[in-house]
Amino acid sequence: MNVVINPGSGPVDEATEQHAAGNMAVFADDLRQRGTAVDTFTRRPDADYGDGRYAYTLHLTDDITAEIQMPGLPVEQVRYLSEPGQNIWDFPRLYVDDSSWIWEFALGVVEDIAKGVDE
Template sequence: MTVFINPGSGPVNDASEEHAAANITVFADDLRQAGLGVAGCARTSASDYGDGRYAFTLTMDDDRTIEIQMPGLPIAQVRYLDEDGQNIWDFPRLYVDDSSWVWKFALAVCEPDEDET
């Protein structure tokens, strides 16, 4: 019997830091389009998981910081938005403050808690 828990949370093969850096830029742009202010983004290599994900710290306009472990694959292989032709099982998870999410849900997790607004 095969049991899947958090598919896409395993190691990301053939990853590169260059793809991860390009991906975090798109992720920050998606957050901005959702109305969240991203003040900055810094590469934090000391926090890398070492599994094909690369650590970045987003600083939000509300002074929160969010650590993102970004998979280092081409954006089309990482940016799951539940669009036609996308199968959630084919996408690696990002880690947002140590919890794993596919892209679409990782964006929502970056919203401030109601008591933080």
């Protein structure tokens, strides 16, 4: 019997830093559209997991940040939003402060961080 826990949390093959940077821009825009203030994000290569995810610090305010490990695949392969035709099993997870989340749920986690709510 096979049991799958946290599908999409494994290594991300064929990932690139360029895709991860583009994904971070879209992720920040998604947060802004949901009403979360996002200042900017900065690349943190020293914190990369080394599995096709690239580390960034997402600056929400002057003193509130979140570490994001963003998969380096094209955004349409990472940005799961429960839309028709999307299968959650096909999407890699990103990591927010070391916990893995599918994009849609990662947005909510970051919103809570911005509000000062514990996960």
